[in-house]
Structure formats: C-alpha cells, structure tokens
Amino acid sequence: xxxxxxxxxxxxxxxxxxxxxxxxxxxxxxxxxxxxxxxxxxxxxxxxxxxxxxxxxxxxxxxxxxxxxxxxxxxxxxxxxxxxxxxxxxxxxxxxxxxxxxxxxxxxxxxxxxxxxxxxxxxxxxxxxxxxxxxxxxxxxxxxxxxxxxxxxxxxxxxxxxxxxxxxxxxxxxxxxxxxxxxxxxxxxxxxxxxxxxxxxxxxxxxxxxxxxxxxxx
Amino acid sequence: xxxxxxxxxxxxxxxxxxxxxxxxxxxxxxxxxxxxxxxxxxxxxxxxxxxxxxxxxxxxxxxxxxxxxxxxxxxxxxxxxxxxxxxxxxxxxxxxxxxxxxxxxxxxxxxxxxxxxxxxxxxxxxxxxxxxxxxxxxxxxxxxxxxxxxxxxxxxxxxxxxxxxxxxxxxxxxxxxxxxxxxxxxxxxxxxxxxxxxxxxxxxxxxxxxxxxxxxxxxxxxxxxxxxxxxxxxxxxxxxxxxxxxxxxxxxxxxxxxxxxxxxxxxxxxxxxxxxxxxxxxxxxxxxxxxxxxxxxxxxxxxxxxxxxxxxxxxxxxxxxxxxxxxxxxxxxxxxxxxxxxxxxxxxxxxxxxxxxxxxxxxxxxxxxxxxxxxxxxxxxxxxxxxxxxxxxxxxxxxxxxxxxxxxxxxxxxxxxxxxxxxxxxxxxxxxxxxxxxxxxxxxxxxxxxxxxxx
Numbered sequence: 001x002x003x004x005x006x007x008x009x010x011x012x013x014x015x016x017x018x019x020x021x022x023x024x025x026x027x028x029x030x031x032x033x034x035x036x037x038x039x040x041x042x043x044x045x046x047x048x049x050x051x052x053x054x055x056x057x058x059x060x061x062x063x064x065x066x067x068x069x070x071x072x073x074x075x076x077x078x079x080x081x082x083x084x085x086x087x088x089x090x091x092x093x094x095x096x097x098x099x100x101x102x103x104x105x106x107x108x109x110x111x112x113x114x115x116x117x118x119x120x121x122x123x124x125x126x127x128x129x130x131x132x133x134x135x136x137x138x139x140x141x142x143x144x145x146x147x148x149x150x151x152x153x154x155x156x157x158x159x160x161x162x163x164x165x166x167x168x169x170x171x172x173x174x175x176x177x178x179x180x181x182x183x184x185x186x187x188x189x190x191x192x193x194x195x196x197x198x199x200x201x202x203x204x205x206x207x208x209x210x211x212x213x214x215x216x217x218x
Numbered sequence: 219x220x221x222x223x224x225x226x227x228x229x230x231x232x233x234x235x236x237x238x239x240x241x242x243x244x245x246x247x248x249x250x251x252x253x254x255x256x257x258x259x260x261x262x263x264x265x266x267x268x269x270x271x272x273x274x275x276x277x278x279x280x281x282x283x284x285x286x287x288x289x290x291x292x293x294x295x296x297x298x299x300x301x302x303x304x305x306x307x308x309x310x311x312x313x314x315x316x317x318x319x320x321x322x323x324x325x326x327x328x329x330x331x332x333x334x335x336x337x338x339x340x341x342x343x344x345x346x347x348x349x350x351x352x353x354x355x356x357x358x359x360x361x362x363x364x365x366x367x368x369x370x371x372x373x374x375x376x377x378x379x380x381x382x383x384x385x386x387x388x389x390x391x392x393x394x395x396x397x398x399x400x401x402x403x404x405x406x407x408x409x410x411x412x413x414x415x416x417x418x419x420x421x422x423x424x425x426x427x428x429x430x431x432x433x434x435x436x437x438x439x440x441x442x443x444x445x446x447x448x449x450x451x452x453x454x455x456x457x458x459x460x461x462x463x464x465x466x467x468x469x470x471x472x473x474x475x476x477x478x479x480x481x482x483x484x485x486x487x488x489x490x491x492x493x494x495x496x497x498x499x500x501x502x503x504x505x506x507x508x509x510x511x512x513x514x515x516x517x518x519x520x521x522x523x524x525x526x527x528x529x530x531x532x533x534x535x536x537x538x539x540x541x542x543x544x545x546x547x548x549x550x551x552x553x554x555x556x557x558x559x560x561x562x563x564x565x566x567x568x569x570x571x572x573x574x575x576x577x578x579x580x581x582x583x584x585x586x587x588x589x590x591x592x593x594x595x596x597x598x599x600x601x602x603x604x605x606x607x608x609x610x611x612x613x614x615x616x617x618x619x620x621x622x623x624x625x626x627x628x629x630x631x632x633x634x635x636x637x638x639x640x641x642x643x644x645x646x647x648x649x650x651x652x653x654x655x656x657x658x659x660x661x662x663x664x665x666x667x668x669x670x671x672x673x
Contacts, residue, residue: 086352088350216358217361
C-alpha cells in the first residue's frame with residue numbers, strides 16, 4: 001500500500017534545498033544580477049564611460065562583497081551541515097554556536113558595509129555626482145539587502161518582496177531628506193541603521209539549535 | 219434508513235491508485251444500499267476516482283512537510299503529549315484519555331509539534347536511549363513520527379459521523395478509527411490489506427535511516443497497530459497467512475475474520491477468441507506501482523534469463539510511485555541491454571494489458587491478497603509470483619517462486635512458455651478459481667454481512 005510515512009526518506013542533506021544553516025537559494029545571485037542589469041544600462045546611456053566605470057565599481061561593491069561573503073558562508077555552512085548530520089547533541093550545539101557566530105560576523109560586516117554605502121557614500125555622491133549615481137547605490141544596496149534577506153528567510157518570496165519594498169521606501173525617504181530636508185535630517189538614517197543592526201543581531205542571538213532544526217525540517 | 223459507513227484511509231483511496239484504492243472503490247460501488255463517507259490522510263492532492271453516487275462526504279486531510287507553530291498552552295500540550303508516550307514502548311495507547319484531553323481545547327498538529335514539551339520530550343528520549351549517537355537524524359525521525367500522530371489527533375473532529383468506522387489499515391488510520399468510534403459512537407472495523415508493521419519494516423530497510431533508530435520506529439508502529447486492534451470490534455484480514463502475524467502482535471485479539479479480496483469477473487474477462495495471440499514473440503507483464511516493495515528489479519533481471527531462450531517483450535504497467543527506484547530500474551534495464559525489450563507503460567487500463575499477456579509475473583516482496591493476480595487469472599492469464607502473504611492461497615506451488623529470485627521467475631515463466639497446453643490449462647483453472655472463490659459479489663456479500671453484524 002501507499003504509506004503516508006514515506007516522507008521519512010527525506011533527511012536533511014538529501015533534500016534539493018541548499019544545505020545552509022540559515023537557508024538560501026541558488027537563484028538569489030543570478031536574480032540580483034538580472035535585476036541590476038537594466039539600471040547599469042541606464043547609467044551607460046546617461047553618463048560618460050570614465051565616470052560610469054568608476055561609479056559602477058563603487059556602486060557594485062556592496063553587491064560583490066555580498067556575493068563573495070554569501071558564497072563563502074554557504075560553503076562553510078554546507079560543511080557544518082555535513083558535520084551536524086554525524087554529531088551528537090553536545091557536538092551539534094557546538095557546531096551550531098560556531099556557525100551562528102560566523103553568520104553574525106557576516107551579517108555585521110554586511111550591515112556596516114551597507115550603512116557606509118547608503119548613508120555616507122550616497123550622501124557624498126548625490127551632492128557630487130547627481131541622481132544616476134544615487135540610483136546605482138540604491139540598487140546595489142537594495143540587492144545586497146534582498147540577498148541577505150533571502151538567506152535569513154530561506155528565500156521566501158513574500159519576505160523578500162516585503163524587504164524589497166521597505167528598503168525602497170527607506171531609500172526614497174532618505175533621498176527626499178537629502179535634497180529637500182534640513183542638513184541634519186539624513187543623520188537620522190545612520191542612527192536608525194545602527195538600531196536595525198542591533199535588532200537583527202539580537203534576532204540571530206535568539207536563534208537556537210531548536211529553531212535551527214525546525215527550519216531545516218520545515 | 220441507510221447504513222452509514224465512514225472509510226478511513228491512509229495514503230490510498232481516493233487520492234492514490236493501487237490495490238487498496240481499487241478494493242475500496244469496488245466495495246463502495248458494490249454496496250448501493252450503504253451510504254459511505256471517506257476520510258483520507260494523504261500527501262497527494264486531488265481525487266483519482268470518480269466517486270460512486272452513494273458517497274456522501276469526502277474529507278481529505280492533506281499532509282505536507284511538518285511545520286512548527288509556537289504559543290500553545292504548554293500545560294495542555296504536556297498532558298496530551300504525555301498520553302502519547304506509550305507509543306514509544308510499543309504498548310497500546312489509552313484512547314479514552316487522549317480523547318478526553320484533546321476535547322479540552324482546540325489545537326493543531328503544528329502547535330503540538332512546536333511546543334516546548336515536544337522538544338523537551340525528544341531531548342529526554344534521545345538522552346535516555348541514544349546519547350552519543352547522531353542527533354539530527356533522530357530529531358528528524360521523531361518529528362516525522364509525531365507530526366502524523368498529532369495530525370491524527372487533530373483530525374478526529376473532521377471525521378464524519380457514522381454507524382461504522384472502517385479503517386483500511388492499522389496505523390494512523392487505525393488510531394483515527396479508534397478515536398472516532400469513542401468520540402461519536404458506532405463500531406470499528408480494521409481491515410489490514412498488507413501487514414502494516416511488515417510494510418513499515420520494509421520501508422525502513424530501504425530508507426537509509428540509521429539502524430539504531432529502527433527499534434524506535436518498530437515500537438512506535440507496533441503501538442499504533444495494537445491500539446487499533448484493542449479498540450476494534452472486528453479485525454479483518456485479506457488472507458489466512460496474515461492472521462498468524464496479527465496474533466503474534468496481539469495474542470489477545472479475539473476474532474480475526476478472513477475476507478478474501480474479490481474482483482469483477484465480468485469486467486476482467488478473457489480476450490475475445492478472435493483476438494489471436496499468435497505473434498513472433500511472447501508478452502510477459504506485471505501490473506503494479508513502481509515501488510521497491512514490488513521488486514521490479516527482479517522482474518527486469520528475469521527478462522534477461524528468459525530472453526536467452528525465448529523471443530519475448532516485457533511490460534511494467536503502472537504508475538511510478540518512487541522516482542529514485544524508477545531510475546534504478548531504468549539503469550538496470552540499460553546495464554542489461556534490455557531497453558528495447560522491457561517497457562514501462564505508466565498508468566494504463568490494466569484490462570487491455572492483461573488480455574495481451576501470455577504470462578503475468580509478480581515478484582513482490584510483500585503482499586496481502588493481490589488484486590492484480592486475481593485480475594490476470596480472471597483474464598485466463600497464468601501467473602508466476604512470490605509466495606508472500608496470501609499469494610499461496612491463490613496459486614499452487616508450481617506457480618510460486620522465492621523472493622529476489624530472477625532465475626526462479628525466469629525458469630517458471632519459461633516452463634509456461636514452453637508448454638502451451640499447461641499455460642492454457644493454468645489460465646482456465648485460474649479463471650474458474652477466481653469465479654468460485656474470489657468474486658466481487660462474494661466479497662461484497664461478506665462485508666455486507668459484517669456491517670449488518672456491527673449494528
């Protein structure tokens with residue numbers, strides 16, 4: 001007979017999903033690349049080649065950084081997952097803590113990087129370079145955000161879209177403040193970014209071995 | 219006033235195809251004076267049958283990957299989950315108490331799974347039994363077992379009220395039958411087509427699950443089976459062979475009624491005499507789902523042996539249930555160079571195929587009373603099959619082979635091919651046997667009588 005118990009055959013590591021500790025999908029990086037391409041083309045039409053090259057490099061830095069850090073993270077977490085499959089409870093706890101620590105470091109580095117690009121570079125380049133460059137920064141930061149969000153939320157499309165909208169709203173408010181508001185107002189954004197970073201890191205801290213298994217199984 | 223029966227299925231009718239589903243459909247179709255409801259726990263979507271007009275209600279509890287929800291009242295979860303602990307020691311559950319507790323408030327399986335109690339129980343059980351072993355496989359395993367158990371408890375309220383609850387196996391469906399009977403009143407019939415415990419053991423051997431977890435799995439399902447037996451009014455078996463095993467599991471089991479499966483002999487009839495089977499080659503076939511328990515690999519290997527002596531084509535008629543196993547079958551077919559000789563037809567009208575066959579072969583590793591053997595005999599196609607379950611109650615010794623024995627299958631199939639008179643005689647006698655002992659009318663009559671006894 002056909003048994004409903006058959007899904008037992010699917011153990012972690014045997015699933016098609018990337019065996020990362022906090023999720024992640026193979027499609028994220030190419031999707032982001034596809035997403036940023038039209039904006040890059042737009043820039044080519046708007047600006048001289050020398051300017052665009054230097055601006056693009058700066059603008060794409062967070063994306064490249066995010067891509068490299070995510071790739072390294074996925075590789076590391078895959079290895080950790082292999083170890084986890086063999087580990088007893090105590091060892092599993094150790095592997096989990098180790099991976100969580102590494103994940104926290106990556107998140108912190110990425111958030112700090114985004115913060116610098118968003119709040120300092122953007123401000124500088126808006127005043128010096130104008131809107132096209134700002135758009136580059138905006139897209140690259142948003143892309144990075146989407147990538148990180150995708151990893152944290154296991155590539156859940158709804159969460160990713162939500163994150164995308166929030167990021168854009170945030171950036172547009174920032175843009176309005178830079179062009180129209182008082183000079184001190186943009187400073188509120190680095191502050192709120194720091195607060196957000198604190199919240200995210202706290203959330204990672206709350207993530208324990210039980211939550212990890214619940215995510216893996218679900 | 220019509221008698222009302224709720225059939226409770228697990229992974230079969232009406233969302234899946236296969237012997238149990240066909241049996242179920244025939245039972246309902248053959249009892250026009252009985253009103254049926256069907257409750258199905260299934261991971262499949264969509265109905266695979268056009269339901270007969272005497273089916274009043276169909277409820278499909280769709281199963282998906284376990285989800286964890288937090289925030290349930292932990293005291294409540296603790297009491298309810300506490301009552302399920304005997305499941306880990308193989309002893310029957312106390313369904314009255316489980317039902318009483320589950321009535322106290324609404325809950326979902328996901329909430330029970332996400333409770334602290336579930337996690338803490340898992341940790342405690344792991345430390346007591348498997349400390350030092352890999353934790354990840356254990357916890358995934360624990361979750362698989364308990365998620366379905368919690369889902370069963372959650373489902374009690376969704377089972378339609380009936381005079382009789384008739385479960386098609388003794389696992390989760392059996393437990394749901396017990397709880398429904400106690401909840402709403404009525405009688406409980408547990409019919410075992412395959413032996414649930416044996417099938418779960420087979421599933422384990424094929425799963426790659428660490429062997430140190432096997433005992434936990436076996437105890438868990440032993441508990442469900444014994445619970446089903448304990449609360450049933452009658453346990454029915456599809457063959458005598460199974461009753462021995464059922465009594466080993468539960469020596470206190472009062473009565474096990476054997477009701478052989480039956481098939482529609484008018485539908486499964488021999489080919490028209492004008493349809494000649496004169497061809498350049500013989501047709502050998504099996505009608506079955508493609509899944510390891512049916513041992514299609516042995517069927518393919520036997521083809522290699524048969525082809526040494528005979529010109530023949532081989533057909534596997536049935537849908538793919540296990541993709542990995544199907545890949546294994548195709549790989550073996552390629553390795554043996556049989557790609558032009560062995561065909562996988564997918565799900566098709568089996569009658570057409572029986573009528574094209576010269577010999578039917580079923581090398582299954584476990585069976586109840588296989589409808590496919592009865593159907594092929596009814597079409598006057600002789601059968602070679604493994605002597606498992608109720609098969610020896612249909613076929614004589616000279617048509618039986620051992621498990622995992624492709625040469626044995628080939629030898630007996632070849633004997634039938636070499637001796638056309640024996641082949642025809644086996645077909646004619648097979649048809650007579652089915653008409654006298656395994657007809658659908660007889661099966662329907664016996665179940666009707668059983669239903670009458672229950673009220």
